Structure formats: C-alpha cells, structure tokens
Amino acid sequence: MKPNTHPVYNPVTITCACGTAYKTRSGRNEDFHVDVCAACHPFFTGKQKLMDIAGRVEKFKTKYSATAEKAAASKAGKAAVKAKAEKADKAAEKAPKAKA
Ligand SMILES: [Zn+2]
Secondary structure: OOOOOOOOOEEEEEEEOOOOEEEEEEOOOOOEEEOOOOOOOHHHHOOOOOOOHHHHHHHHHHHHHHHHHHHHHHHHHHHHHHHHHHHHHHHHHHHHHHHO
16 A cells, blocks of 8 residues: 555444444544444335434424414404504594594
C-alpha cells in the first residue's frame, strides 16, 4: 500500500437499538449506533413490526390532534362570527325604522 493515501481503518463496535453489537472495521474510527440490524429487521425475523423510531407515530398523532382542534376552533369561530353578523343585520334593520 502506498503510504498516506488510505483512510485509517480501525476496529469499531456497531451497536443496534435492539442491543446486538457487531465488531467490525470502519473508516469512521468511532463506535456508532444503528436503528435496525440483521438480527431485528422484519425482513430477517419474518415478523411484521411497527418501526417507531424517534416516536414518529406520537409526533403524527400530536400534529393531527392539533390540526383537528384548530379545525374545531375555526368552525366555532366562524359560527360565532356568523351569529354576530346576523345580530348586526337585525340591528341594522331595526335602526332605520327607529329613525323614520
Ligand atoms: Zn438490531
């Protein structure tokens, strides 16, 4: 090998979220973590599993619930505005008659 041209290729430990650890070599030169590996990936285990990394389902639910609340609040607000407008119309109808 020609010196000073190749990256450092040190032994590292890759740790999966399921707890499995693999000792290998890498140019990263530091131990690192992965979310899924051959020991726990549904393709290899044959079991369907909900991949909820970093609480994506919870994130979606909170986002959706916020949207639903907003929609409900918006509907209520529109109804209130409509009721106010109707009141104002009635008041406007009454006002000219009072003057005349
Ligand atoms: Zn794993």
